[in-house]
Amino acid sequence: MKLYNYFRSSAAYRVRIALNMKGIKxxxxxxxxxxxxxxxxxxxxxxxxxxxxxxxxxxxxxxQSLAIIEYLDETHPVPPLLPATPAERARVRSIALAIAxxxxxxxxxxxxxxxxxxxxxxxxxxxxxxxxWVREGLSALETRLxxxxxxxxxxxxxxxxxxxxxxxxxxxNARRVTLDLAVFPTLxxxxxxxxxxxxxxxxxxxxxxxxx
Amino acid sequence: MKLYNYFRSSAAYRVRIALNMKGIKxxxxxxxxxxxxxxxxxxxxxxxxxxxxxxxxxxxxxxQSLAIIEYLDETHPVPPLLPATPAERARVRSIALAIAxxxxxxxxxxxxxxxxxxxxxxxxxxxxxxxxWVREGLSALETRLxxxxxxxxxxxxxxxxxxxxxxxxxxxNARRVTLDLAVFPTLxxxxxxxxxxxxxxxxxxxxxxxxx
Numbered sequence: 373m374k375l376y377n378y379f380r381s382s383a384a385y386r387v388r389i390a391l392n393m394k395g396i397k398x399x400x401x402x403x404x405x406x407x408x409x410x411x412x413x414x415x416x417x418x419x420x421x422x423x424x425x426x427x428x429x430x431x432x433x434x435x436q437s438l439a440i441i442e443y444l445d446e447t448h449p450v451p452p453l454l455p456a457t458p459a460e461r462a463r464v465r466s467i468a469l470a471i472a473x474x475x476x477x478x479x480x481x482x483x484x485x486x487x488x489x490x491x492x493x494x495x496x497x498x499x500x501x502x503x504x505w506v507r508e509g510l511s512a513l514e515t516r517l518x519x520x521x522x523x524x525x526x527x528x529x530x531x532x533x534x535x536x537x538x539x540x541x542x543x544x545n546a547r548r549v550t551l552d553l554a555v556f557p558t559l560x561x562x563x564x565x566x567x568x569x570x571x572x573x574x575x576x577x578x579x580x581x582x583x584x
Numbered sequence: 585m586k587l588y589n590y591f592r593s594s595a596a597y598r599v600r601i602a603l604n605m606k607g608i609k610x611x612x613x614x615x616x617x618x619x620x621x622x623x624x625x626x627x628x629x630x631x632x633x634x635x636x637x638x639x640x641x642x643x644x645x646x647x648q649s650l651a652i653i654e655y656l657d658e659t660h661p662v663p664p665l666l667p668a669t670p671a672e673r674a675r676v677r678s679i680a681l682a683i684a685x686x687x688x689x690x691x692x693x694x695x696x697x698x699x700x701x702x703x704x705x706x707x708x709x710x711x712x713x714x715x716x717w718v719r720e721g722l723s724a725l726e727t728r729l730x731x732x733x734x735x736x737x738x739x740x741x742x743x744x745x746x747x748x749x750x751x752x753x754x755x756x757n758a759r760r761v762t763l764d765l766a767v768f769p770t771l772x773x774x775x776x777x778x779x780x781x782x783x784x785x786x787x788x789x790x791x792x793x794x795x796x
Contacts, residue, residue: 420727421686421721421724432671432674436685439681442674442677458658459644459655462655463651465650466647469650469684470648473648473689474633477686477689477690478689478690486716490716493703504702
């Protein structure tokens with residue numbers, strides 16, 4: 373397998389965790405987002421959205437981190453990244469999507485560039501935007517996880533799932549804008565449990581070969 | 585089943601299509617987004633994100649449209665909303681996520697409200713923002729679908745899947761900002777094929793009981 377990867381991309385970070393959990397070591401191709409390498413013609417042929425990550429498995433070219441992770445889980449079922457019943461899987465997917473749809477894309481690099489480049493908002497306004505959507509999304513998640521007995525050491529039970537795979541990179545992102553995370557005790561407790569696992573720790577941005 | 589629904593929400597529109605395809609008629613509870621009913625305390629207890637849709641099935645309360653649709657597909661497998669092999673499912677999920685993560689949330693009502701309310705952008709700038717992300721997302725999708733032999737009458741083959749369930753509401757949304765869609769011939773062709781099916785036509789915003 374080949375992974376088009378970038379150390380700071382939290383979508384790529386999710387896929388790195390999943391690959392680590394499955395014990396798969398892909399060949400890495402680094403796509404430097406700050407240098408706009410994702411918009412080079414060669415990469416756009418592989419991924420017309422110009423986003424990372426992309427996974428190549430034989431003839432299959434798969435984009436979108438959650439689609440990649442579901443694919444890895446179907447083709448390499450051990451350990452499972454989703455629980456056993458439809459209702460439990462729905463809960464885990466819902467938590468993952470609340471992050472992957474409703475927090476992350478609004479604070480993505482291309483959106484921040486539009487805010488400063490086209491709408492000419494100040495650096496301060498840009499940071500307030502970023503913090504607003506992270507705070508709103510994580511607050512809802514904290515409420516949800518704290519209130520549900522199915523939350524364990526991880527988002528769902530005591531083993532990491534797709535939900536944790538989305539949560540941990542989002543929390544790492546939140547720290548980059550110096551958001552005070554102490555108001556999210558459940559999320560921080562889950563983060564600590566997950567980051568104690570090598571699959572999560574080894575996927576962290578600072579540990580990647582392309583980290584600046 | 586009970587669906588917390590709003591005629592204009594394209595995430596709810598997706599779930600309405602899926603329910604129609606499965607032949608399920610839920611009880612509807614309408615949550616009027618323009619009147620901010622999604623932020624009422626009672627609804628926030630059901631869905632702490634304050635978004636629609638939410639599906640209630642017995643004791644299960646499921647949020648996030650794609651999690652709901654995967655749940656419906658697992659609990660009511662006929663007709664299937666995902667193809668048979670992991671690689672095909674990855675393709676369908678990737679198309680769905682390219683819409684559900686990278687187009688829709690950036691143009692959501694709450695984001696547009698932040699742009700005009702907090703950042704004080706003009707109506708014209710707001711509409712340009714909306715059109716920009718729709719155009720960028722649909723362009724990538726047109727490129728992808730036109731280039732792939734697996735595209736049929738629908739996004740994947742000749743039967744509707746999760747990908748079409750996301751595409752059709754997004755195209756309806758795009759029309760609300762008078763975007764010229766003629767540059768997306770593949771998407772328009774698929775839209776026409778899907779909207780010829782009662783499951784899609786009956787889910788359209790204008791046909792809902794709460795439509796203004």
